[in-house]
Amino acid sequence: MKITEIRTTPIFLPYKIRYHWAQGTIDGAELILVEVHTDEGITGYGESVGSPSAGAIEAHLAKAAGYCIGHDPFENSGLMHLVYQALFQAMGTCSSPRYAGQVLAGLEMALWDVMGKATGKPAHQLLGGARRNHVQYFGFPQGDTAEELAAGAKALADDGCEVIYVKVGRGDALDLEIVAKVREAIGNRRLRLDPNEHWDPLTAGRMIPQVAAYGIEFIEQPTSSESINALLQVKGSSAVAIAADQSAFTPSDVFEVCRRRAADMIVLGLHETGGLTRFCKAAHIAEAAGINICLHGLYESGITTCASIQAAAAIANLDDGNQYMNHFLVEDIVAAPDLALNNGQLPVFTGPGLGFELDEDAVARAAEAHRKQFSA
Ligand SMILES: [Mg+2]
Structure with a gap:
């Protein structure tokens, strides 16, 4: 099985009531939906946090996709190492493990979703x-x-x-x-x-x-x-x-x-x-x-x-x-x-896989909400 495409979609999911914490207030979850498509017709889904800028996270993920396409999703651990090295070490951005984790989490999740769907097993069974x-x-x-x-x-x-x-x-x-x-x-x-x-x-x-x-x-x-x-x-x-x-x-x-x-x-x-x-x-x-x-x-x-x-x-x-x-x-x-x-x-x-079914209509509404919330 080979990864053929990685798509990203910024979405915004409003909260029912404003979230209060020591750093301020938050009105909803800004996320990047990550889809990993394969040549066997299996699609895996994950999500990365969209902050501080959805555009920036998407740009990093697009670059990461370049290193993943053509590889087998079961190379998950090695691919994540390759992408981290390529994006966050080799390009002079030195060591950014925390930011890299937030950027790449959605891609790694989506690979697990593919791996589970390909084997017909929940990810936890593949994790031991x-x-x-x-x-x-x-x-x-x-x-x-x-x-x-x-x-x-x-x-x-x-x-x-x-x-x-x-x-x-x-x-x-x-x-x-x-x-x-x-x-x-x-x-x-x-x-x-x-x-x-x-x-x-x-x-x-x-x-x-x-x-x-x-x-x-x-x-x-x-x-x-x-x-x-x-x-x-x-x-x-x-x-x-x-x-x-x-x-x-x-x-x-x-x-x-x-x-x-x-x-x-x-x-x-x-x-x-x-x-x-x-x-x-x-x-x-x-x-x-x-x-x-x-x-x-x-x-x-x-x-x-x-x-x-x-x-x-x-x-x-x-x-x-x-x-x-x-x-x-x-x-x-x-x-x-x-x-x-x-x-x-x-x-x-x-x-x-990760054990869920996506609501495509709700994704479309969340993508539209993101466009409205963050368009200048
Ligand atoms: Mg805490």
């Missing part, structure tokens, strides 16, 4: 087989005010989410109000906080003892992603467990966080690692250090939800409170399976 039959997610309430977040958190807890996760890092007073009101709303459910790098060690030292009184399970990436030292400094005196998110993208990042014992949990997704293969590689490194992986959510459609389940099914050390983003979407581009949570979980899908 499922270690579980479902993936458990945390409840992620949305809203601007503490009251809105608490109401959303209560609804999610009532729907069966055992773990509730909220964004903080929005100022001491608002953060403390959010934590108090959400804790009151969810009773004894597990509660996680994510300041998204907005606390320096001094702020973390001031805030963590105050939020600890509310029984926090862990605090995710309190400090700058660029400094594992800062994470280590905070963890050293923290009464609450610490998770690394933006500090760990690549298998090497994961190794370094583990080696230095800078986190109690590592939050990781396909858009950071650059797809399923390197996600599993990174997870295996963490497993060897006795640390679990929590699936990260980013701007994504059901394609990423399904692809993440395939990879997450195959690792031993998956957390039971993973990030779920599908409920934000007004409309998904995945027609099947149903991606609504049931008791806070989704089954490990067993259809071939």
